[in-house]
Amino acid sequence: MTSHNTKHRIAIKIGSNVLSRKDGSLDITRISALVDQVSELRKQNYEVVLISSGAVAAGKARISPKGKLDVVSSRQIYSAVGQARLINQYIIFFDNHNIPCGQVLTTKENFSTRYHYLNQRNCMSVMLDNGIIPIVNENDTISVTELMFTDNDELSGLVATMLNCERLIILSNIDGIYNGNPSDKNSQVITEIDTQKDNIEEYIQSSKSSAGRGGMQTKYNIARKIAEEGVEVIIANGKRENILLDIINNPNTLCTRFIPSSKPTSTVKKWIAHSESFSKGEIYINEGASIALKSDEVTSLLPIGITHIQGVFEAGDIVTILDEKGNQIAVGCTAFNNEEVEQLIGKSNSKPIVHYDYLYID
Ligand SMILES: Nc1ncnc2c1ncn2[C@@H]1O[C@H](COP(=O)(O)OP(=O)(O)O)[C@@H](O)[C@H]1O
Numbered sequence: 497m498t499s500h501n502t503k504h505r506i507a508i509k510i511g512s513n514v515l516s517r518k519d520g521s522l523d524i525t526r527i528s529a530l531v532d533q534v535s536e537l538r539k540q541n542y543e544v545v546l547i548s549s550g551a552v553a554a555g556k557a558r559i560s561p562k563g564k565l566d567v568v569s570s571r572q573i574y575s576a577v578g579q580a581r582l583i584n585q586y587i588i589f590f591d592n593h594n595i596p597c598g599q600v601l602t603t604k605e606n607f608s609t610r611y612h613y614l615n616q617r618n619c620m621s622v623m624l625d626n627g628i629i630p631i632v633n634e635n636d637t638i639s640v641t642e643l644m645f646t647d648n649d650e651l652s653g654l655v656a657t658m659l660n661c662e663r664l665i666i667l668s669n670i671d672g673i674y675n676g677n678p679s680d681k682n683s684q685v686i687t688e689i690d691t692q693k694d695n696i697e698e699y700i701q702s703s704k705s706s707a708g709r710g711g712m713q714t715k716y717n718i719a720r721k722i723a724e725e726g727v728e729v730i731i732a733n734g735k736r737e738n739i740l741l742d743i744i745n746n747p748n749t750l751c752t753r754f755i756p757s758s759k760p761t762s763t764v765k766k767w768i769a770h771s772e773s774f775s776k777g778e779i780y781i782n783e784g785a786s787i788a789l790k791s792d793e794v795t796s797l798l799p800i801g802i803t804h805i806q807g808v809f810e811a812g813d814i815v816t817i818l819d820e821k822g823n824q825i826a827v828g829c830t831a832f833n834n835e836e837v838e839q840l841i842g843k844s845n846s847k848p849i850v851h852y853d854y855l856y857i858d
């Protein structure tokens with residue numbers, strides 16, 4: 497049982513398959529049961545942010561478009577119809593517990609600059625501070641292909657680190673990550689993963705559930721990254737009765753748990769860690785600089801270690817840092833624009849191009 501004095505902030509991501517029945521219809525009973533558990537968690541001093549998929553699935557179950565639609569159009573109309581229906585159910589069930597909840601629809605672009613990121617953080621923090629449960633989903637009606645999140649697992653990781661959650665629970669339709677094909681009776685759930693030691697990549701199958709977008713691969717990638725940023729990640733079966741309360745209160749609950757790193761990561765570094773896709777340029781560095789950045793020492797990127805750069809960027813933009821062979825080793829926020837960096841390449845006694853505080857080593 498958890499202490500009833502300190503507030504514990506947690507993020508819970510609910511996959512499409514948890515919320516839909518076999519015939520594709522919205523599983524109202526499941527939503528109601530999950531809301532009951534969240535309400536109970538609040539009594540146990542948990543602050544909860546929900547990241548809920550299910551808009552497209554809920555829309556598909558409700559409408560049949562006239563004729564054949566392209567992928568983007570169908571996602572748009574299904575999510576427009578489905579998101580409204582989904583949030584409506586959450587409101588009805590949370591109202592029964594007298595808990596206010598609110599809808600946060602977002603896009604990857606809303607995390608692209610530090611300003612946007614802080615704006616998103618403020619929105620969700622102020623909701624939590626006022627006892628309101630944020631129910632977050634990607635805004636599928638306006639997200640276009642190249643600017644989409646891989647899936648809501650990626651979004652949930654971003655939200656969990658951004659809000660300094662101590663735990664991220666990813667609910668899917670499976671008990672955790674299996675050490676083989678989940679349909680093979682010899683496979684078992686891997687109960688604990690230490691990202692410093694264990695690499696379980698070989699067990700991840702490309703298969704995914706009927707309504708899922710990214711499959712287990714994105715869950716694994718995100719869970720690793722988030723655990724390394726100090727957040728405990730749990731992958732569990734959202735279809736199981738009382739799963740949320742069991743995860744919190746019963747250590748023997750079947751699930752996969754990623755052990756969080758004990759090294760603290762600053763909020764700026766967390767933002768940078770998730771901003772790789774917004775990189776405006778590449779900075780190539782020599783072997784010495786590459787060894788220095790990868791070491792355990794606190795090291796900033798100095799111009800003396802830079803061999804060449806690519807791209808047009810401003811001070812404050814995200815840049816990717818690569819070694820001589822072109823392997824990415826870090827992402828950072830540059831202190832100079834590309835023209836200034838060109839002038840500084842190879843010089844000693846200059847200010848860092850990327851300060852350690854703004855550097856995320858892969
Ligand atoms: N090693 C594995 N262990 C468990 N599930 C796996 C594994 N490899 C692939 N999967 C697949 O990943 C699916 C869960 O991902 P996904 O379909 O995206 O779910 P969600 O909709 O909850 O995000 C499982 O139903 C399973 O088919």
Ligand SMILES: N[C@@H](CCC(=O)OP(=O)(O)O)C(=O)O
Binds near residue numbers: 551636649710
């Ligand atoms: N934004 C989409 C969710 C897409 C997605 O990531 O789905 P899932 O893999 O089930 O978490 C929706 O609400 O339908």
